[in-house]
Amino acid sequence: MHWRCRKNRTSKLLTSLATGAVFASFVLLSLVLVSCSGTSEPGEGRAGGALRVNGSTTVNPVVARAAEALRAEEGMEILVDTQGGSSGGISALGDGRIDVAMSSRPLNGHDHERYPDTRFHPVTLGYDAVALTVSRDVWEGGVRSLSRDQVRGLYEGEIVNWKEVGGPDRNVVFFNKEPGRGTWEVFANWLYGSADDAPLVELPEVGSNQEGRSKVGSTPGAVTQLSAAWADGETVFALALVLDDGIVVAPTADHIADDGYPMSRPLMVITDGEPGPQARRLLDFLLASRGQALVAEAGYLPLDTLARNEVARESPAQEGSAQEDPAP
Amino acid sequence: MTSPSPPAVGLTPPLAPRQAPRLSLRGRRIEGLRLVCWAASGLTAATLLGLLALLAVQSLPVWRHEGVRGFLLGDVWFYRGQRFGALPMIYGTTVVAGIALLLAAPLGLGAAVFTAEGISGRARLAVKGAIELLAGVPSVVYGLLGVLVLRDLVFRALRPFDPLSGDTLLTGGVLLAVMILPTVMTFADDALRGVAASQRQAARALGLTRTETTLRVVLPQALPGLLAAVLLGLGRALGETIAVFLVVGRMDNRLPESWLDPTPVAAAGQTLTSKLGGSETFLAYGDPLHWAAITGLALVLLLGVATVTLGGVSLAARGASGSASRSSRGSAVPSSGGGPDASLA
Numbered sequence: 081m082h083w084r085c086r087k088n089r090t091s092k093l094l095t096s097l098a099t100g101a102v103f104a105s106f107v108l109l110s111l112v113l114v115s116c117s118g119t120s121e122p123g124e125g126r127a128g129g130a131l132r133v134n135g136s137t138t139v140n141p142v143v144a145r146a147a148e149a150l151r152a153e154e155g156m157e158i159l160v161d162t163q164g165g166s167s168g169g170i171s172a173l174g175d176g177r178i179d180v181a182m183s184s185r186p187l188n189g190h191d192h193e194r195y196p197d198t199r200f201h202p203v204t205l206g207y208d209a210v211a212l213t214v215s216r217d218v219w220e221g222g223v224r225s226l227s228r229d230q231v232r233g234l235y236e237g238e239i240v241n242w243k244e245v246g247g248p249d250r251n252v253v254f255f256n257k258e259p260g261r262g263t264w265e266v267f268a269n270w271l272y273g274s275a276d277d278a279p280l281v282e283l284p285e286v287g288s289n290q291e292g293r294s295k296v297g298s299t300p301g302a303v304t305q306l307s308a309a310w311a312d313g314e315t316v317f318a319l320a321l322v323l324d325d326g327i328v329v330a331p332t333a334d335h336i337a338d339d340g341y342p343m344s345r346p347l348m349v350i351t352d353g354e355p356g357p358q359a360r361r362l363l364d365f366l367l368a369s370r371g372q373a374l375v376a377e378a379g380y381l382p383l384d385t386l387a388r389n390e391v392a393r394e395s396p397a398q399e400g401s402a403q404e405d406p407a408p
Numbered sequence: 409m410t411s412p413s414p415p416a417v418g419l420t421p422p423l424a425p426r427q428a429p430r431l432s433l434r435g436r437r438i439e440g441l442r443l444v445c446w447a448a449s450g451l452t453a454a455t456l457l458g459l460l461a462l463l464a465v466q467s468l469p470v471w472r473h474e475g476v477r478g479f480l481l482g483d484v485w486f487y488r489g490q491r492f493g494a495l496p497m498i499y500g501t502t503v504v505a506g507i508a509l510l511l512a513a514p515l516g517l518g519a520a521v522f523t524a525e526g527i528s529g530r531a532r533l534a535v536k537g538a539i540e541l542l543a544g545v546p547s548v549v550y551g552l553l554g555v556l557v558l559r560d561l562v563f564r565a566l567r568p569f570d571p572l573s574g575d576t577l578l579t580g581g582v583l584l585a586v587m588i589l590p591t592v593m594t595f596a597d598d599a600l601r602g603v604a605a606s607q608r609q610a611a612r613a614l615g616l617t618r619t620e621t622t623l624r625v626v627l628p629q630a631l632p633g634l635l636a637a638v639l640l641g642l643g644r645a646l647g648e649t650i651a652v653f654l655v656v657g658r659m660d661n662r663l664p665e666s667w668l669d670p671t672p673v674a675a676a677g678q679t680l681t682s683k684l685g686g687s688e689t690f691l692a693y694g695d696p697l698h699w700a701a702i703t704g705l706a707l708v709l710l711l712g713v714a715t716v717t718l719g720g721v722s723l724a725a726r727g728a729s730g731s732a733s734r735s736s737r738g739s740a741v742p743s744s745g746g747g748p749d750a751s752l753a
Contacts, residue, residue, distance in 0.1 A: 164690025171693045194694045253572045258658075259487075260691035280486040284575055284657035284676035287687060298559070299573045 130157035131358040135169020135182030136262050137162045137288040138208060138307045139347045141378045143182055146365050156361065162288060166262030173352055174198045180359050181350040184208065184262030184307070188275075199353045205366050206375035206382050209331040210266045210343040211308035211318035213293075217300050218317075221248030225320035225328050232271055234303060236281055242301060255295050255304040256283035263289075266345045267305045308336075309379025336381055347380060460710065467704035469697050479704055485660050487688065492701035494708060496661050499672075500577060500679040501709070504652060505645040507581025507673070508588055512645075513638050515585075516592030520637070523593075524600035525622045536597060543590035551651035554583040559655055566674050575657030577677040583655055584645045592641040599633020599727055600626060633727035639720030647713045649681040656682050680709040 133143060140162050147158040162182075163172070169181035174195030187200055212226060223245060226234070233239035234254055243249045257264035259275075268275040286292040289310045296302040297315030308331035311318035320330035321342060335341035349366065351359050365371045372382040470479055474492055482493020523536050559574030562582065566574075603626045611621040627634070657676020664672050684705055692698035 164687040168687055168690030171690055174694065251570070251572055258687045260687040276488060278488065280484070280489065280661070282659060282661055284573065284659040285686070286658075294555070295573070295575070299563075302573070 130159045131180065131362065132159050132161075132178040133180045133182060133349075133362075134161045134163055134172050134178045136166040136184040136347075137290070138184040138262060138310075139182035139205070139349065142205060142347070142366065142371070142374045142380070143349065143362070145374050145377075146362060146371050149370070150362065150365060154361070156358065158358075158362065165258065165260055165287070166265070167260035170200075170350065171195075173200075173350060176352070179351065179356065180362065183348045183350055185265045185345055186348075187350070188265075200350050201353055201355065202348045202350045203355075203363055203367070204346040204348050204383065206347050206372070206380045207336055207344055208347050208380045209308040209336045209341050210263050210270075210305055210345065211311055211331040212303055212321075213296060213306040213311045213316040213318050215296050215298075215300060215302040215316065217250065218242055218247050218303065221250070223247035223319065225322050225330075227322040228271065228324065231321075235271065235283075236279065237283075248301075250301040253299050253302040254283050255286045255292060255299075255302060256281065257292065257305045258285045258287050261287070262345070263305050263307060266343055270343045333381055333385065337385055347375070456714065460707070460714075463703050463707040463710060467700045467707050470700035470704045473697055473700075479701075480708070483661065483663050485683075487692070487698050487701070490697060492697075492704070494680075494705055496663050497678050497680045497683050497705060498708065499663055500656070500677040501646060501681070501712070503577045503673055503677070504580040504584060504656065504679055505642055507578060508584035508645040509638065509642055511582065511585035512589045512592050512641055516589050516637065516641065517596050517634060519589075519593045520596030520600055520634075521622060521627075524597050525618070525626065536594070539590050539593050541590075542586075543594070547587065547648060547651045550583060550587050551654035554579065554651060554655040558583055569674050571674050573657065573676065575655055575676045577656060577673050577675070580652045580656040580677075580679065581673075583651050584648055587648060587651060588641040588645050591644050592637050595637030595640055595724065596630075596634050599630040599637060599724070602633060602727065603629045630727065632723045636720045636724035636727060639716055639723065643713050643717035643720060646716060647681065647709065649685045652679055653682045653685045658682050658686060680705050680712075684709070 133147070140160065144160045147156075147160050150156040150158060163169075166181075166183040166185050169178070170183060170187070170191050171194070172178045173181035174191070183202070187202060191200065212231060214223060221242060223242060226245060230239065230245050234245075234252055235256075237254075239245060240252055241249060242252055257267065259265075259268075259278075265275045268278040272278050286295055286304060289307055292304045292306045293310055293312070293316050296304045296306070306316065306318075308318050310316075311331075318331050320328050322328050323342070327340075329335045329341045331341050331343070336344040349363065351363075355363055366374075367383075372384065375382045470492055473490070474482060479492060479494055480498070481495050482491070483495050484491045484493045485496065519535075519539060523532050523539075527535065558579055561574075562576060562579045563571060563574030566576070566578070607625055607629065608621055611625040612618075616624065656679055658678050659676035660678050662672045662675060662677045664670070684702065689702055692702045
């Protein structure tokens with residue numbers, strides 16, 4: 081480039097500007113291209129590299145520890161993340177950004193609608209329940225169970241003081257689980273029949289189980305929806321539900337197993353189509369005795385403790401061997 | 409920071425337009441370098457423009473669905489009902505950043521006056537270093553400290569007002585104040601040090617006391633730089649996510665009854681960043697309208713931060729070039745003329 085324009089600063093400036101513009105349009109173009117390619121092509125990059133797992137913070141403790149064992153013993157590369165909870169995991173799977181989704185709620189029509197090309201292949205690892213958990217002062221103030229109407233009143237902000245449901249004279253602080261979390265969906269399905277019918281509420285939100293537990297544990301008058309296994313009975317306490325016929329059921333293993341507790345749910349890992357070789361190894365580990373021991377250790381119900389009819393579930397366990405001997 | 413050789417002048421062409429290279433000396437080599445430098449700055453600018461264009465295109469459906477007014481001024485965000493109003497989040501961001509500025513600006517400017525005018529030598533370096541170290545603390549650490557300490561403190565402090573929990577807009581604002589303090593302080597210090605030493609000497613020679621010199625001579629001259637420091641702090645406050653996310657409560661649709669009503673400040677709220685950082689972003693992925701609403705929020709946030717930051721940078725440049733044109737500070741303070749923009753590079 082020989083341009084002799086030392087005396088003419090303007091033209092030089094223009095040349096520089098033009099170069100800048102060329103670069104700018106180049107970057108712009110590449111950005112647009114990247115953004116376009118990012119959303120298509122599900123399943124890309126799944127062949128090589130680590131097994132990518134993402135989703136529910138409820139399922140996470142089990143899968144994370146299984147992954148640890150597989151890493152240590154078989155040198156497998158597994159990345160486990162909990163971005164966005166169950167729905168985050170399912171949509172990441174639908175977009176082909178991960179290989180295995182963790183979910184603490186059954187798949188629903190929206191998932192299939194949104195990702196028609198994804199062949200969701202769920203495998204149930206165990207069972208858990210969503211409990212309404214409260215802080216110590218509420219528990220010690222005498223609140224031990226709630227009816228569906230009472231829960232609705234608390235959720236929709238009609239009940240603002242715990243004494244209205246037989247508790248201490250204290251403001252109700254409802255930490256709502258973020259929509260999109262499996263826990264919230266199970267809760268909304270129970271309360272309103274369908275998560276789509278849940279009304280607009282003004283509540284502070286919490287995300288992961290850890291966050292829910294720590295915020296409820298440290299706030300007087302607090303209540304949140306939380307995996308029953310995470311209610312430690314020291315800082316947060318799981319309430320029983322009063323069913324419509326007046327029977328009181330606590331989210332205990334027995335009541336989850338006999339389907340007496342209404343907000344029980346399967347804990348699942350989901351793949352797109354039949355699991356690949358790496359995902360297969362993870363699944364085999366989770367469904368075998370050591371994986372199932374991890375399920376029990378995390379406070380959930382392993383498959384073989386289940387005495388209920390599996391057909392009733394939308395996503396029955398794929399491995400028949402794991403549930404041969406129901407023993408409550 | 410920058411190489412001392414003459415061609416380096418071209419590295420920041422928009423900020424130092426007066427210092428065009430002397431063409432008679434180096435000829436073509438400088439021309440080539442200039443070209444590369446222009447290309448580099450063009451690339452940087454293009455990244456921002458590209459980002460804006462991308463967000464604008466992706467958020468198009470929500471602008472169509474709600475209308476520009478409806479989206480920006482709508483007071484209900486309810487994705488299951490396909491209603492997307494961003495005002496409560498814009499309000500939350502404004503309040504949180506406003507509280508942060510209210511607390512951090514006086515503190516930061518005060519500290520800067522102290523380090524720039526009050527002390528010198530090692531003591532100055534120690535104090536300034538300590539404050540600048542604060543800037544390097546990852547924001548998630550601030551967030552965790554906020555959860556562990558600040559939530560309880562705010563909860564107790566607000567007890568007369570019967571708050572529901574310690575997760576409030578106020579908590580987010582106080583936490584942000586701590587986070588932007590080093591930004592405000594460092595840039596303000598640079599602005600003050602950028603005032604020519606001869607000005608101070610002249611003022612002292614005329615019989616002004618040290619306090620008078622600072623108040624009447626140094627502060628007025630450094631004013632654009634000080635404002636820039638505050639604006640750059642504000643820019644950081646607007647964009648900060650994770651720390652705010654952890655303590656702000658993330659309650660949708662909170663607006664005051666009237667614009668003077670302070671009650672929502674002591675209650676949980678939602679900011680643009682806490683919304684974008686939440687799981688709804690993942691939920692929205694795959695639903696065009698919902699996704700557009702999320703990118704719309706991102707666009708609003710980016711425009712806000714960009715405006716404030718550009719304002720700050722241009723003020724800083726004005727301040728720096730102003731003091732540089734008056735007279736150089738001499739060898740006492742190397743690279744003082746660069747001021748805030750030098751640290752920005």
